[in-house]
Amino acid sequence: MPANFQLKLTADFFDAAGKPKYQDIGLSVLEAAPHIRHAAFAAHLPEITPEQLAGANGVIVLTPKVTAKSVSQAQDLLAVGRFGVGYDSVDVPACTAADVAVFITSGAVDRPVAEATVGWMIALTHQMRTKDRLVRTGEWDIRSRFMGSELRDRTLGVIGLGGIARQVIKLLENWGMRPPLAFDPFIDDAGAARAGAKKVSLEDLMRSADFVSIHCPLTPQTRGLIGAAQLALMKPGAYLLNTARGGLVDEDALYAALKAGRIAGAALDCFATEPVVTPSRFADLDNVLLAPHCIAWTHELFRDIGRTACQSMIELALGQKPRGCVNPEVLAKPSFQAKWQRICPH
16 A cells, blocks of 8 residues: 555535544444545535645535636546446546546445435325325315325336335335336346346336436436437326436426326435526426435435445556446556556556
8 A cells, every 4th residue: 555645525514624524434433444544625616636646545515517728737647436336527538538437335325315215105195295294284184085096006117227216115025016117228137037027118107107216327318318209108107207418308398298297296315406596397296306416315325325435446556447437448447557556556
């Protein structure tokens, strides 16, 4: 392990006084690696600057973007670790060209996102938002207008059959639902079956599912995956849930479908443009649940993501391939190998 591996964290983990905003972001893992020093950026910026990365060998990123400019002077930077599993905010090709590995915290988010997804399914079908309002506004006597539905005998359809979707399927095993459906071009029929789902086309899933739950990354290929044509296939009583990325869904088409009552409702944790700092138009709709891209944020989630990210930095410093690397080809580049050996002799 090198004498001095400098790890930096983006400033949005901390408040204005420099104190952690969150109960536990996994930094205790670094206690077993005394040669790794860590420090926070002095200021929060929406895009990381080259100056912020000066002297850093690794950086753990919460919300700022990592661009080609960010890594334009990355002679000593070995890795960008995303605090989570989405990496559309990171210019991965630019990082690869600059000999910087990019990794995500695979597996650490599966359980909390899955729990939030199931919770939203129940909240939608039992009309919890509306029933809460009836008491708050003294409209007790009209409660019979808002009968709910159970998950029993209904069909879940997941778009993307990664760790989160698999955990959702596992959590719902004993709820009396019909066999789940999955659309994922990277999984074959046997792989889907092992996860407890039947692989189908996107069109078949949209037609058949009572809950369409999105769990795939945002890429050039998946941007706008769910548009007017796909929404038109959904059952009138079906719900759309998006805990992945806003750009996956055409928001104009979704708003129109919800406002017209062509689908029963939606739950949205993410939006095409974030942050949402003025009231969302979706807030005008009673059949929608909203969250500011934090529906799954729990103390356990941040602890586990942080531990995973810190452990990956330790592995990198030991000359080992970090888990969750999204550009593994960079690790074989002679120029990266030379930088890695210089910073972390192994």
